[in-house]
Amino acid sequence: MEKEKNVSAFNGYFILLAVLVLIAGGIAGIALTNKVAFITLDVLAVFLLPGFFIVQPNGSKVLVLFGSYKGTVRANGFYWANPFYSKQSISLRARNFDSERVKVNDKVGNPILINVILVWRVKDTFKAAFEVDHYEEFVRVQTDAAVRKLAGSYPYDNFDDDQSEITLRSGMDEVNTALEDEITERLAMAGIEVMEARIGYLAYAEEIAQAMLKRQQATAIVAARFKIVEGAVGMVEMAIEELDKKTDIQLDADKKAAMVSNLMVVLCGDKEATPVVNTGTLYN
Known part of the structure; x- marks a missing residue:
């Protein structure tokens, strides 16, 4: 399986200077000699313009040439690359995801309302760009599936003191660890790093509350x-x-x-x- 590879691009300021020189040379050549051939310098300058791109701090650009992955530029700055490259922006910043409250049944069948707060970021830009469609939507759906599985693995609460089983309400540390492991496993194929996952809301459904x-x-x-x-x-x-x-x-x-x-x-x-x-x- 192919993985992300970091590449460097040309300094954009030098290429921008060269483009300006080409444009000025083409205009000056036409003006001084009246030869249309100098217009090729301006055409070349226009051809080079699509190669410029900016990488913001904690951002990246995924470079693809005619369907072939060429690499990812992670260093922030102003760059130039082959104008035929397609350039996909992928943020590397940490993001919060507060899922919707979903109604599920706990281990003993009681309907409960639960949601999860997830902190995540892209770790592998190749997987995020090409292993899944719309990695942000993938995070949402897989997190929802993980929450539903977790809720069905534990009872909401124990009412007898002699019961030592871990519950969603009393065993928050163990439950949050299990939730984080489950989400990490599901999102690994998309190159997503799970920084933190915890239950944000937990209550019985209205009909049995x-x-x-x-x-x-x-x-x-x-x-x-x-x-x-x-x-x-x-x-x-x-x-x-x-x-x-x-x-x-x-x-x-x-x-x-x-x-x-x-x-x-x-x-x-x-x-x-x-x-x-x-x-x-x-x-x-």
């Missing part, structure tokens, strides 16, 4: 309740042990059960408890 929000809230509530109950049990256990150690109060099983019940209600309730003062004895 409310249901998934309620599920997330329920999961959070259950997790919070679990921690509250766990802490309350430890506090009740500590309270009973401290009463046994530091007081002479002897509680039978029924009284311990009543105290545990009251403490659990106080510690686990959503609202502040209303105390009831017992003015009698412990057993009345």
Whole structure:
């Protein structure tokens, strides 16, 4: 497979000076001698004009002669080359691509909205010019395909703490690395270098967004309740042990059960408890 080859072109200023000399010589020759033959100098000058071209900083010109690739000029400046060369401009600057939000299904079938932010640039001008049609459109389509494949490889989220599977929402570093590798592989044939690829937007599709929000809230509530109950049990256990150690109060099983019940209600309730003062004895 042919690859890019860098070539140099003639300094454009020297050739421009020669063109001006030819034009001046042709005009002066006709004026002084009245010989039409001097017009050939002007014709030659006009023939040389299409050979001039400018390469902007971080730009390039791909030179092709009658379907044969002759090389790429990368150095910026004012140049001249064979007037029969066709000259295709290809920018070497880094570019941003913010893809459209696409609706796809994640690994477990939930519809989600996702888009990707891609930073890329042309690395091989021969591949960009001749291996694919319209390399910019190629970047767009292949990036979209890579995003769809990535979304189908991971679930959006895990709702159980004991699940350690990488998800789109929680495993951003791993997911972005996988996305960058996938896009790099797809764009290599077009001579494109992927500088960075990451997920820019991620959300459930509108039709299930409310249901998934309620599920997330329920999961959070259950997790919070679990921690509250766990802490309350430890506090009740500590309270009973401290009463046994530091007081002479002897509680039978029924009284311990009543105290545990009251403490659990106080510690686990959503609202502040209303105390009831017992003015009698412990057993009345």
